[in-house]
Amino acid sequence: MSDDASLWSALADPHRRAIVALLLERPRPVGEIVEGCGLSQPSTSKHLKVLREAGLVRVRQDAQRRVYALDPAPIAALDAWLAPYRKLWNRSLDALGRRLDETGREASDETPHDTEGPTTKD
Amino acid sequence: MSDDASLWSALADPHRRAIVALLLERPRPVGEIVEGCGLSQPSTSKHLKVLREAGLVRVRQDAQRRVYALDPAPIAALDAWLAPYRKLWNRSLDALGRRLDETGREASDETPHDTEGPTTKD
DNA sequence: CGGTTATATGTCCGTCAAGGAATACACAAC
DNA sequence: GTTGTGTATTCCTTGACGGACATATAACCG
Secondary structure (H helix, E strand, O other): OOOHHHHHHHHHOHHHHHHHHHHHHOOEEHHHHHHHHOOOHHHHHHHHHHHHHOOOEEEEEEOOEEEEEEOHHHHHHHHHHHHHHHHHHHHHHHHHHHHOOOOOOOOOOOOOOOOOOOOOOO | OOHHHHHHHHHHOHHHHHHHHHHHHOOEEHHHHHHHHOOOHHHHHHHHHHHHHOOOEEEEEEOOEEEEEEOHHHHHHHHHHHHHHHHHHHHHHHHHHHHOOOOOOOOOOOOOOOOOOOOOOO
């Protein structure tokens, strides 16, 4: 049973992606997240629960506070999922010129290919 | 650029990710996709519509057939979204060793570390 | 023209997820 | 103990989504 499904559905929600973005800056207690995402505290807690069950965040209890932090592993799994597709847009950049005539496609102008070295890419 | 939402919600569905995986191998007509994902033809068409409106796939009409192909751009956008998080797990790999002792943190349940292969699992 | 294949759409229904409000729980301070 | 703060959970309603069936559209073939 892969948590793949819960991972995707967790990130499908814009509020949860906002929370994840907040946690990218630094770990935060729930109160901060509530202010940051503009939701009610119960809603935020529920979203945090979803993120928790998807493995995206991890909690550290600090007195009555619960400090949430990102867990990098699931996002790394996302990246792994993405990997097979990466060659697709690299290839399409190459093939773009010669296909412009046969499909009549407007393509997507420029594909945002990151040339930032992916560091420990195998 | 709020098709970000449709992009995520499109990929949140496992069947649609399966369709996308099918289309990664090669462009396919609907009939092939129907067989490949094991859904009914109407359901498949509806999923294809969602993928189409999310910009993930593109159609080429070949006689009565409609050949669907992946559009790399949205997945590249996903990759761009992922980029800021990439440094996170690179950093955590480095910091993992020295944090193994101070981990007094315990979430509600156990955190599922996926050390799965970086292949197209889905 | 009619008939057949290939795909899309419309409708009904069951299910599930999200948001809000109230409440319960956990810890701390007194 | 009681009170106060921070967070989680429950109940409920509503809206969106997915699936199956039937049907509509479009293109080929004879």
